[in-house]
Every structure is written in C-alpha cells, then in structure tokens.
Amino acid sequence: MNTLESYMIVASAVFCLGLYNVMTRRNAVAILMGIELILNAANINFIAFNRFNGTGVLDGHVMSVFIIALAAAEAAVALAIIINLYRNIGSVDVDEARSLRG
C-alpha cells in the first residue's frame, strides 16, 4: 500500500467529497469548509508526489507550504465576505443571495 496510487486515490476521494460539500451546502461557512477539504486534497497529492519521485529535493513540501499560506489567506477573506453578507442580507444562506439571478 505504500504506493503513490493509494495516496492519490485518497486525495481524489477527499477532493470529490469537498466538491460535493461545495455543491450541496446552503450555508456559506459550510461551503468554506468544503473548499478547505479541496485544498487539503491537493496538498496530499503534492506531498505524495514529492515522496515518490526519487530525488531528495523537497520542492513539493515548499509548494504545500505556499498552499497552506494561501488557504489561510483565502479563508480570512472569505470569512470577511461572509460577515459582510450576513450584515447585508441577515443570513448566510446562499440561496437568499440571488440578486444576480437571471
């Protein structure tokens, strides 16, 4: 089981679950949680690739660091937006945020 494919399959499963979360949740914060899952799945992939590529260079780790930093930044901004949304329409239900509905 110590193969790249197994890590990748798990990562893919996490990704798909995160995607499902994003697609079906009404709460904006729950959607944010789904996004975090997606990003973590990508991280797992990077580390796994770096582990199994045969050289001792740790480029994948560096990439994951950056992704984590990015995730943090993005979560901060997202929450700021959510708070703003909550202030404007009184709830964080994305179904009620439909002024862009065509």
Added chain:
Amino acid sequence: MFDVVFTSISLLLILSCLGVCISKNLVHSAVCLFFALFLIAGYYIMLYADFLAAVQVIVYVGGILVLIIFGVMLTSKLEKPSINISSFNQFTASLLCLFLFAIQCYAILNGNWINVDAGTIENSSKLIGRLILSKHLLPFEIISILLLGVLIGSATIARKKR
C-alpha cells in the same frame, strides 16, 4: 504494519470528510473537519513531511479552523438552527462527484507513475528553508505581499460601516 496504519488513517479520513458533508449541524461538520485536518497531518508524517505536518496543525487547525468556527458562531441564527438543508440537488451532485472520482481513479490506476521510494529525510525543515530562500524566493515574496493584502483587505471588508 504500515498498511494497517495507512488503511485506518485513510478510512477515518474519508469518514470524517463524509461527516463534514453530511452532518446537518454546522458545528458538527466543523468538528469533523478538525478531525480530517488532523488525520491529514498524520498522512504527512507517514510521508516523511514532519515540518509540514506541524505547519498543517498549527496553521490549518489552529488558524483556519478557528476562523471557521468564529464564522459559524458569528453568523448562526438561533431561531433557525437547522440551516443545512442542501440547496442543489443532492442526488445529481453525488452522482457527479462519484463520476468524477471514478474517472480520476481510472486515470490514476492507468497511468505510469514514478514509484520510487525516496528514502528517509533527516531534516526537512532545513531543506525547506533552504529551498524557500533560494529556489522559491519569488513565490515566497509574493505570498508575503499577498498575506499583507489579505490582511488589509479582509479588515476592510469586514469593517463595520458607520
């Protein structure tokens, strides 16, 4: 031995992710996310990424998850506790995600991956530091600027309007 650990962590990970998706209570899904993030850190340790496991725990669990719980608490409505009814068609979305997973499994299993075990890494933090400041200097600087921007931006966005 390794296999058992791997299989159990994987199963638990998947279960907690499912919990994130399915639980109706938002706080329950946040706790499940907490578990998932910890299990992913465990994955990192299995993958000889000790520094990254620590970073994951500190930043993700200690920072982002806390932030998320802040968000949950700040925006929950006490009159309407159940706010987890799905918006989009659950069935279609689950089909789609299963389909996507199937395709990806197919791609993964049929690809020629380089499957060379790289051996143990003694001091990953040192190597990572070296790389950040030599090879990946530019993304590092850009990330710092980005974080600055995020800081200012989120503060601006979430500011109380007078």
Added chain:
Amino acid sequence: MEYILVYICTIFLLPLLSFLLQLIAPRSLSSAMAYLSTALLCLSSILSSICLYAFYNDSSWTFADWGIYSALKLIEIPWVTLPDFHIGFGMNFDKLAVVMLLVVSLISFLVHLYSIDYMRGDKRFSRYFAYLGLFTFSMNGIVLSNNLFFTFIFWELVGFSSFLLIGFWYEKKSAGNAANKAFLVNRVGDIGMFLGIMLLFMSTGTFSFNGIQYADIDNGIMTIAGLLIFMGAVGKSAQVPLHIWLPDAMEGPTPVSALIHAATMVAAGVYLSLRIFPFLTLEALHVIALIGATTAIVASFIATSQYDIKKILAYSTVSQLGYMVCSIGVGAYFAAFFHLITHAMFKACLFLCSGSVIQAMHHSQEKLHDHSKDPQDIRNMGGLRSKMPITFFAMLISTLSLCGVPLFSGFLSKDSIVAGAISYYNSFHGLTFIIPLFIILSAALTAFYMFRLIFLVFFGESREISIYSHIKESSYYITAPLILLSLLSFAFIFTFPSFNPLDSHGWFYSMLSTVTPFQTLGYDMYKVESGIHHAHTSAMIISITVAFIGFLLAYFKYYLKRDILSLSTNGIYIKSKNLFRNKFYIDEAYEYFIISPFLRLSKIASIIDWNYYDQRFIDSWGWITIKLSKISSALDYHLLDQFIVDGLARLANRSGKELQSSQNGVLQSYLFSGVLGLIILLIIIQQLG
C-alpha cells in the same frame, strides 16, 4: 428536234405567265390585259401546232424506237434529291403529249376569245382570266409530266383551278355549293389515286410511267394499284358513282364549262388512263370497261328528261366520257384517244353555242326587265333558228358529229369504240355482252336527246314570244370560235389525204396508231387490234342504224309533235321519265346514306367533345388544380411556415427560456456545470489520446 423542246417549255409556261400578269394587272387595264392573255394563248396554240407538224414530219419517231413511255428525259428538273430517293419533273416528249397540248392550247385560246365578250362587265374580269391561265397551266402540267408524282400535283392544281372557276360567281349560294361539291368529289377520287401511287411506289420504288411499266410486281398488287389510280380518273372524269359533281358544275360561266367540262379537265382522267394503260391488268380492265359502259347508259337516260340546256350537255359529257373509259377498258386505245380529241372539239363547240343562246336570252330578258324566267330552260326557247343562224349551224354540225353521223369526226371515233366493244364481246363472250349493249343503246339515246335539244331550241314556234322578239345573234368574239370549232368537227380534218367518209385512215391515224402500246399487262394488243379490224364493218352499220333510230324518235316526238306508240300516257314511261329527271335519285342516296349519318356523327362527336371532354374532363383538371393548390398552400402554410420556420423561432425561444433557468444566481449550480464540463473534457481528452 431539240428546238421542239424549247417550244414545249414555252407552251408549258405561257399560261403561267398569263396568270401572273392578270394577277398584277390594275383594274383600268383589265380589258387590255384580257386581249394580252388571249394573244399569249394564241401564241401557245401556234407553237403547239408547229410542234405537232414537227412530230408528224419526223418519221424516225415510231413505236419501234421510242414507244409511249420511253419518253426521253431530256429535261428533268430535280426537286427532291436524297441519296436513295429522287423525284424530278420530267417531261413527256412524245406524240400523245403534243397532240393533247395542241387541243388544250387551242380550246383555251378560243375560250379566252369567247370570254372577252361573254364576261364583259363582270366585276372580277381580270381574275377570271387569271384563273383560266392557271387552269391551262395545270392542265399542261398533267399532260407533260412523266411521273405519277408530278401528275398528282398538277391533278390537284387542276381540281383547285376548277373549284375557283366553278364558284366564280360565288354570290350565288348554289355556285359556292357546286364548287365545294366538285372539289370534294374530286378529292374522293384523289384518295384512291394517291393510294395507288403510293402502292406502286412501295412496290417498284419509282414514280415514272416508264419505270413502273417494266417493273415486275405481283399481279394482284398491280390490279389493285391500277384500279386505285383509275379511281382518280373516276373522280375527275365523272364516272358513275362520282359523276354527281359535273351537272352541278354548270353553275360556272359557260366558257368555263366549255373549257373544263368539255375539253380538258374531264379529259385528264382519260389521259391518265391512257398513260397507265400498259400496266393495267386484265381484271382491272374488265372493271374499267364495266364502269365506262354503265356511266354511258345512265347519263344518257338522265339526259333525256332534263330541261336545262347546260345540264343536258353536262350529262352528254358524262356519257361520252363513259364511252372513252369503256373504250380503254375494252382495249381500243387509239379509238379512246381519237374520241377524246374529237369530243373536245364538238363538245366545246356545243357548250359555246349554248352559251351564245343563253347570253342572247339573258340580254333579251334584260331589255324586258323580266328576270323571272330562267334563260337556260329550253322550255322558254323555240324557233331561234331564224334569229341566230350562225349559232344554229354550229350547233347542228356539232350535234351531228356527236351523234356519229358519217362525214363528221364523231362518226369515226365513235364507230371505232363500238367496234372495240363488239370485238371485246367476241373474245370474252358470256356476260360481257352488256358492254356493247350499253354502248349501242347509249348511242341511240344520245341521238335522241341531242335532237330533242335541237328541235326544242331552234325549231318550232317560240314558247316565250316576248323574249323571242328581242333575241339577236351574238358578236364576232362569240361566233368566231363557234365557226372554227364546228369546222374542226368535219371528218376530213382528221383524215386529210382520204375523203372517204367511212374510212378513218389519214394523217392522224398514221401518226398516232403507232402510239398504241404493245407491251401491256392486260390485253394481247395484236389480238385486240385484229378483233377491232374484224368488227369494224358490223360496228359501222350498227352505229349508223342506231343513230338514225334515235333521230327518228326525236323527230316524231318533238318536231312533228306526234305521240308514237302513245308512250306519253304509259305509266311505266311516266315513272321512268320521273326517275330520269331526278337523276336516278343518286344525289339523294348519297345524302341519305353518307352525308346525313356523317353529319350526325360529327354532331355526336361535337357533343362528346364539348360536354364530356371539355366541360367535364378538361374543367375537372381545373378543379383538381384548384384543390391541389389549396393543399399545397396548406402544406406551405402549416408545414413550412408554421412548423419549420416559426418552429425554429419557437425552438430558439423555448430553449432560451429553458437555458434561462441555468442563470439562477446559485453559485453551486455554476460549480456543478463547471465540474460537468470538466468531466466531459476529461473524457474527450482520454478518448482522443
């Protein structure tokens, strides 16, 4: 002899020139142009007499060298030349043609001269002369053409010219009807002629008389072809049953009757029969003899009870034509031709005399302003002998010639025909006795009705004193032709060296007896010639006796007015007189059996055509078209317009509305679509790679 050819071409074309000149002549010059036409035809007759003299002199032109049908093709004007088919207008260059040319030209010239006075003051004066010129030209064409095809062309042209001339006074409805009748009845004959020509062409591949004579065909086909061509002669020469047009054709002016119905057109049929004689088979010749004899007797019977001068003469013409045709059928070739020539002379003279009488009666009636009496009815005449002596003598001479009295030309020719009939009976026996019987009986009747005419018109007291008192002799234009023609009716004109009235040998005989063909399909001509020779004396005696008997009967009845054998109260006599006066009811029979059913058929055809075909069938197509157009418009509107064209618009509208729901503002659905697109892309890339 070559210069003769030039003369013949000139003779052929001079009447055509006259025709064209008359057509373009202005009305003011019409009488001068008439003199010019007459002069042209005089020139033509002089040229033809020169040709005749040349032919007579050139003794090398005997049968042994040339025969009738080896007509030298010195000229053949090509008309149709295809690789395998060739027709041209070739000219007959033999004695038969030359004599006919002279007869036609001479009589045409005399008729032109006569018409200058007779038609004076007519409002279509120059057109009359034009028609006369056209007629003469076409008659020359028939005489000169050496193949059946061009003979047919000129045959039709002659029929057409006679139509124009008979219906010249077309304001009279009877004249128009008579012209139509003449043309139609001629047409019926021409059908047979055309079929015969085509049959011969299909069998032999040639149209020329010469070629057909020497071709080798099955006897049955030859018989049928010969009879069919003879049918043309039946139509043109007024044999029974197609004789009905000739009496009605008397509606035309009298000089026309003289030209057409005495001398030339009706002789065309006999001339054609003479030309086709070598290839008439025995069976055909029997039929021809029978038809000729029947015509002779039937017409003679009818002529005995007519009261119109011209009708009597018309039936007399029919009877004499029957004589000629019968003579051909019997094999007396030379006799037929001789009779043709002499008949042309004396019958033209008779017609012109009757024209003179009619004109005198007409002028007398004009003076009295009395138009109620018919100037042609002999019951209105009588005792004209003292008032019109020249006419009387001319008519008397011609009548004597017609009845076959010795010293006159008619005797010579008629006597040969009777001899021919008797020798025919002698060689074939059996039922063929009716041919000479009819001929002889008809000779008796001819004498009877002609002298009846003479006695009623010129002798006795006038029945209409008022008209009688104003009659006077006609002008020289009219009497000069009469004198000339009556002179030509004397016998010694034709038997020049010998003055024996009973002997027909002379220059004419010596010149033309060599014309008789000896290579024929029908008779053995040597046998026929010797038979005629043997029967000659008995024929002479019989014909003179019979003519005398006829004369005596007429003398007693009409001059002495004594009723011999109290015939006029005899029931059968009265009934038969009625039958003859009504022309054996042949016209009525035609009307009843042929014309009325045909008119009824055409009426039925018109009803079918109009009511069923036009109204129902054709109009139903219109109805169908309307219905189809409705369907098509419905299709167009509902299917094309509404369904396809507007349907596309509605499709765009509906799909737009449906797709509108994808813009629902729900982020997750956008994400969903995005992931879906991603999956599809992955599949595509996987398939492609």
